[in-house]
Amino acid sequence: MPLGDDIEALAASAARGDPAALDALLAAVRPEVLRLCARLLPNRQDAEEACQDALLALARGIARFEGRSSFHTWLYRLTANRARSTYRLLRRRWLVEAGGVPLPEPVDPRRTSVVAGTRLDLLDALDSVRPELAEAVTLRDVLGLGYREIADLLDLPEGTVKSRLHEARRQVRLRLAGEPGRDGDGRR
Numbered sequence: 001m002p003l004g005d006d007i008e009a010l011a012a013s014a015a016r017g018d019p020a021a022l023d024a025l026l027a028a029v030r031p032e033v034l035r036l037c038a039r040l041l042p043n044r045q046d047a048e049e050a051c052q053d054a055l056l057a058l059a060r061g062i063a064r065f066e067g068r069s070s071f072h073t074w075l076y077r078l079t080a081n082r083a084r085s086t087y088r089l090l091r092r093r094w095l096v097e098a099g100g101v102p103l104p105e106p107v108d109p110r111r112t113s114v115v116a117g118t119r120l121d122l123l124d125a126l127d128s129v130r131p132e133l134a135e136a137v138t139l140r141d142v143l144g145l146g147y148r149e150i151a152d153l154l155d156l157p158e159g160t161v162k163s164r165l166h167e168a169r170r171q172v173r174l175r176l177a178g179e180p181g182r183d184g185d186g187r188r
Contacts, residue, residue, distance in 0.1 A: 007071055010024050029075060034051040037086075039142055040142060046090060053083075057082050069153045076143045084138065126172065137168035
C-alpha cells in the first residue's frame with residue numbers, strides 16, 4: 001500500500017471525481033480492506049465477499065468523504081459496517097436456505113463458512129445491541145481505532161464514545177455469557 005500521504009491524496013482526488021484516482025485507490029486499499037474484513041469474518045470466502053462489498057461501497061460513496069477524519073479512519077468505519085452487513089446478509093441467506101434449522105453446537109468459525117451455517121457469536125452479539133453501540137465497539141475493539149479517532153469519525157465527544165463503548169461491552173458480554181431473560185438493550 002502506498003504511504004499514508006499518497007492514499008490521502010488519492011482519496012481526495014477520487015472524492016473530487018477523478019476516475020483514475022479512484023481506480024488506483026481501490027487497488028491500493030484492497031489488501032487492507034480484506035485484512036479488516038477477515039478480522040470480523042474469519043472464513044476467507046466470507047471475508048472476500050465483505051471486501052468486495054466494502055470496495056463497492058467505497059467507490060459509490062467516495063464523493064461523501066469530506067476529509068474531516070483521515071481517509072483510513074473513514075475507510076475503517078465503512079469496512080466495519082459493510083462486513084457486519086455482509087454477515088447479516090449471509091446469515092439471513094443461510095437461515096432461508098436451511099429453513100431456520102438450528103445449528104449443531106459447537107461450530108468452529110475458523111473452518112466453517114457462514115454460508116454453510118456458521119454462527120459467529122461476536123457478530124450475533126453485536127447485532128443484538130443498538131447500531132451506534134455496535135459501531136463504536138467494532139471500531140475500537142475489533143479494528144483498533146483510538147478514542148480520539150472514533151470521536152472525530154463519529155463527530156462525537158470523546159466522553160460519549162467511551163460511554164458507548166462501556167455500554168456496548170456490557171451488553172455484548174451479557175449476550176456472550178448467555179444471560180437469560182435479557183433483551184437487546186440488556187434489560188430484563
